[in-house]
Amino acid sequence: LREETPVRYDKERACWDIFRYDDVHLVLKNPKLFSSRRSQGEKRESLLIMDPPKHTQMRNLVNKAFTPKVIQELEPRIAEITNGLLDEVIPNTRMDMVYDVAGPLPVIMIAELLGVPARDRQLFKAWSDVLVKGPEVNTDEAFTSVMAEKRQASDELSDYFKDILVQRRRKRENDLISLLLDAEIDGEKLSEEELLGFCILLLVAGNETTTNLIVNAIRYMTEDVPLQAHLRAHPELLPHAIEETLRFYPPIQAIGRIATRDVEIGGQKVEAGSQVISWVAAANRDGRKFAEAARFVPTRKPNPHLGFGFGIHFCLGAPLARLEARIVLGILLHRCIDIEREEGALLHPIQSPFVFGVTHF
Numbered sequence: 226l227r228e229e230t231p232v233r234y235d236k237e238r239a240c241w242d243i244f245r246y247d248d249v250h251l252v253l254k255n256p257k258l259f260s261s262r263r264s265q266g267e268k269r270e271s272l273l274i275m276d277p278p279k280h281t282q283m284r285n286l287v288n289k290a291f292t293p294k295v296i297q298e299l300e301p302r303i304a305e306i307t308n309g310l311l312d313e314v315i316p317n318t319r320m321d322m323v324y325d326v327a328g329p330l331p332v333i334m335i336a337e338l339l340g341v342p343a344r345d346r347q348l349f350k351a352w353s354d355v356l357v358k359g360p361e362v363n364t365d366e367a368f369t370s371v372m373a374e375k376r377q378a379s380d381e382l383s384d385y386f387k388d389i390l391v392q393r394r395r396k397r398e399n400d401l402i403s404l405l406l407d408a409e410i411d412g413e414k415l416s417e418e419e420l421l422g423f424c425i426l427l428l429v430a431g432n433e434t435t436t437n438l439i440v441n442a443i444r445y446m447t448e449d450v451p452l453q454a455h456l457r458a459h460p461e462l463l464p465h466a467i468e469e470t471l472r473f474y475p476p477i478q479a480i481g482r483i484a485t486r487d488v489e490i491g492g493q494k495v496e497a498g499s500q501v502i503s504w505v506a507a508a509n510r511d512g513r514k515f516a517e518a519a520r521f522v523p524t525r526k527p528n529p530h531l532g533f534g535f536g537i538h539f540c541l542g543a544p545l546a547r548l549e550a551r552i553v554l555g556i557l558l559h560r561c562i563d564i565e566r567e568e569g570a571l572l573h574p575i576q577s578p579f580v581f582g583v584t585h586f
């Protein structure tokens with residue numbers, strides 16, 4: 226597709242697909258031409274589907290809570306949670322990486338940052354799984370049913386957060402929800418809907434994505450045993466291997482936008498109002514941009530992959546996801562002598578066209 230139809234219109238899905246790096250980059254870099262105000266079956270406002278100037282104002286409220294420097298301070302806590310999760314399973318000599326480690330860690334961490342009880346993590350996990358899910362089969366009924374499920378999960382999550390907001394309005398804590406309650410834009414506090422949108426996005430955006438990053442990295446290391454041994458001996462190389470995982474197996478495969486006016490991409494005329502899907506997964510393997518694009522090169526430098534997006538919507542949680550992945554992988558390689566996939570165990574892909582990961586590993 227990248228070679229033969231780099232920019233193509235799909236009649237059935239009524240959208241444009243973009244596959245080459247330079248074209249995807251162009252789309253993500255130009256919010257004026259390609260708006261994020263796409264409907265996601267979500268009735269609530271969220272950073273992800275805002276354009277400037279509102280996006281800039283809202284994003285500025287949370288940027289400072291997610292800088293690499295602030296996030297770095299979480300290292301001891303992330304290591305403590307990881308070791309605690311591993312203590313439970315290592316004696317068994319077998320584990321399900323998704324359920325035992327890579328699933329719970331991001332949920333516990335974001336719950337602690339937001340200031341919601343980590344003991345409710347099963348609930349968050351269930352809600353976030355529904356919110357990122359796609360239809361299992363490509364029919365209108367399947368689509369409608371998934372959308373209904375999503376709306377229900379989103380309503381349940383907002384009822385959950387409404388209660389927490391009541392508690393925090395009474396008494397602030399040192400957490401993100403308190404920060405958002407005190408935040409102002411042009412002298413005005415955020416509305417209830419804006420607060421709920423933020424809480425839900427923060428809770429959901431980083432869960433399955435970070436889980437998949439960790440599991441995709443481990444999966445690659447079980448396929449390339451010498452690499453596993455090499456990284457075990459040289460943990461300082463892990464950050465590069467993680468970036469390469471984001472390039473090679475990006476947890477988010479594609480990003481949607483809407484063309485705001487008629488525009489030409491790759492020689493094709495895209496009309497105003499069209500849906501444009503930028504295939505990050507294809508762009509990340511474009512040989513025009515990356516040498517040996519089809520090969521996993523754990524030491525690749527520089528690595529301008531688009532796994533966290535690009536431009537104004539570049540992933541807010543990237544420093545957190547990178548740190549969690551580095552710590553978990555470092556501890557796993559240190560504590561587990563040989564990590565192997567269970568013989569005969571089948572891999573079940575997550576049912577979503579936009580998510581790359583497996584349900585168990």
Ligand code: HEM
Pocket residue numbers: 261272273274284331335426427430431432434435438475476477480481531532533534535537538539540541542543545546
């Ligand atoms: C945005 C991927 C982890 C919060 C994005 C975007 C991508 C992405 C591709 C851009 C979407 C767009 O342009 O429309 C990932 C991946 C992750 C990850 C692959 C893990 C490996 C996290 C975490 C958090 C988070 C841990 C939580 C704090 C967000 C938010 C946005 C975002 C709030 C919206 C930013 C904006 O619109 O300005 N992420 N993400 N993500 N991500 Fe992440």
